[in-house]
Amino acid sequence: MNYSHLIKPVLDQDYPVVSYGDGIYLYDTTGKKYIDGSSGAITASIGHGVKEIIDVMLEQAKKVSFVYRSQFTSEPAEQLATKLSQLTQGDLNSTFFVNSGSEATETAMKIAIQYWQEQGIKTKNKILSRWMSYHGITIGALSMSGHTARRARFVPLLEDYPTISAPYCYRCPYDSSYPFCKLKCATELDQAIKRIGPENIAAFIAEPIVGAAAGAITPPEEYYRVIREICDKNNILFIADEVMTGLGRTGKMFAMEHYQVQPDILAIGKGMSAGYTPIGAAIASDKVMAPILKGSKQIMSGHTYSANPQSTAVALSVIQYIEKNNLVQNAEDMGNYLVTKLTDLQKKYAIIGDVRGKGLLIGVEFVSDFLNKLPFKREVALTNLILERAQVNGLLLYPSATGIEGVGGDAILIAPPLTISEEQVDELIAIFEQTVKSLQNDLQVNGLI
């Protein structure tokens, strides 16, 4: 087959052609088997080829796949929105459906701005964010993203929203350590707000655990309480981007539960439908909806496929599957097991600098000098080397090198489907060890460590 008309991530690179998926495994057309160690892009969270979901897809398609949201509502869309309001914390009761994570964060941004406009406040338009973050690829979402490599080409079109440091304890931006740091990386937000002026800021957005931009950076326990207080004190909304962490991935239904902090708006995507159909959502609190309900009574956003019956039916069945099979608990248990195994490997292989994360969202950062935490030089392209070698060995991982040149370095995410068993974690770890061992060996031979 000729794939030359398809624009692939790297145009002149060969990619295996997928044949089918079964549970945590994927098979290519040559018959080669892979462990889906990253659930694709942290998406296929209930594994591949789940019959219950396929049945729901078929049944819904037989009834109706698409209706336009300004002409019809549908039972699956209504039920999914109700389910999300039950699953989320506090008064996060109103859901706006979109089709991707980028659309979810961009919608969250627009709802935040609209919230202030509906109260007659027209100046609160900026959305502050952190460096080493990723909120999506569309221009609004990229404006909020502190991922320098992904921003680089479009800087003239982007707002300069990334403002404060990431809570990157392994390489503390203040050269301190928790708790002596007094969470300066959080209180930095207060200074930034004062500098820019709270009257110009609609919201602050953050990923509870940083995913794509920096290998599962996990802030200390009180971090989000401090952030929440600063937002409240300054009259600024707090948006949690749970596109990667939401729906059980971190061992809680939503990662903000670890921190016992409720955001004003929650963005979700990816694992919400576990990859069976594209869908995302922005979920707003009653507080945020109140002036909109009193005012224009419309969220000024929307996409043709928003709230379509097919995707909402699938997402609802995925959530039911997660609940029925206790997958949130399994994510916590298997995550703890995985971290124990990775920490054992860290003692054996000096290139493993840090292991972090929660549940089944685990980051591994690599270093050329363990004691001094020295990152590899960019030209070594270590993340790619790990990824390629793991793939040859039958394990798929997710690249998560830090989004800022010269700050931090190479990292990957290990985030298998939440259905993974202990034996399968052992299988994953065996391939990961084989990969790290051979790579460390070659790096030694070539004088790179």
Ligand code: PMP
């Ligand atoms: N937010 C976060 C936290 C993400 O991890 C991602 C995707 N990596 C996005 C937003 C964008 O989602 P999508 O690729 O579905 O547009």
